[in-house]
Amino acid sequence: MGRKESRESAMRLLFEIGYNMDEKEDILNRYLDNNTNKLSSDDYKYIKDIVSGAMGNLSAIDLKIEQYSRGWKVNRISKIDLAILRLAVYELLYTDIPDGVAINEAVELAKSYGEEKSSSFVNGILASVSQNAKH
Secondary structure, eight states, rough: OHHHHHHHHHOOOOOOOOOOOGGHHHHHHHHHHTTTTTTHHHHHHHHHHHHHHHTTTHHHHHHHHHTTTTOOOOGGOHHHHHHHHHHHHHHHHHSOOHHHHHHHHHHHHHHHHHHHTTTHEEEEEHHHHHHHHOO
């Protein structure tokens, strides 16, 4: 697997957890257990850290998303866009992944999985988070 595929797996897990918040640990652990043979140690650690970290900081992440989404509450954002945003905002705020990489990868996920305007929506929010949250 590589970082791109690991990021995609983390996004899919965050998407699934978005529908089943009460089962977040079970969903993550089941995925990791079922894919142990397919994941390198780096992939395993990345997926576990990103999903656990995003869920552990969900309130702060969702607050940032709402702050920069111009009047959109998280419950109005499509579940796939929300999963992508949660992953990327976590990377922007809580990891040493370069902002440009986190934003670009999120935009690519939005192009692949989201609706027609998802990539520009995701890009706009993440650019604002990047510009304002750390500086």
